[in-house]
Amino acid sequence: MQQVPPAAPTAADPLDAPWAILALTPIPLATLDARPERDPTRMPQLRALMQATSPTRLAHLQEQLLITLPGGVSRQYLTRLTDDEIQAAARAASHDAARVKGGMGSAGYHALDRLLGKEFTPESLSGQRKAVRTNEAPRHRSHQVQNEGRVSEDQPQEGAGQRGALHAGETWQHKASGQLVTIHAIENNHTEVVLSDGTRHALARFVTTYRHVPSTQAAS
Secondary structure, eight states: OOOOOOOOOOTTSOTTSOOHHHHOOOOOHHHHHTSOOOOGGGOHHHHHHTTOOSGGGHHHHHHHHTOBOTTSOBGGGGGGSOHHHHHHHHHHHHHHGGGSTTHHHHHHHHHHHHHTTOOOOHHHHHTOOOOOOTTSOOOOOOOOBOGGGOBOTTSOOOOGGGGGSSSTTOEEEETTTOOEEEEEEEETTTTEEEETTSOEEEHHHHHHHEEEEOHHHHHO
């Protein structure tokens, strides 16, 4: 028998209706630290949620994984999620997509980030402001830091500094040997990294064996 998906919420649904993304339980960082990193290019469910199913979107996938969420939690932890956890995020994103600002494209990222502990509210997901009652004074939402370095949605969004990591002149470090290298160019439709010494690496392999070194650390 063909399964019929539940009806999507309409625009008239109240903000306090159940949100599947908010119901997701974050995975403790200690649990993720104990797991090995997986090759993101071999994680089709993750690639689908991050809008990177096409080989031409691999650079987009890797740049998104380099982003650090508020509180210092790196999206690289997404490569340590299990298939079941990613599938749960996909179901939550699909359930909420109709009323998330940006649709399924944004809902997928929100669901994944929620598994890493990022805080959301119905207002931040929908892009709508909750109506303030006339007899109720507006409340100031503090930038309160949560457990394990995670912060509320009021904190600034992930910095753009990480997004330029796959560009000429950026320094990377081999995870095993500690050797520092500099990117000379990204070629072949963003699938190959050329280093300053002329060596070439497949981008998907490069980002799993090297880590980006921010310019402030490279200078020191």
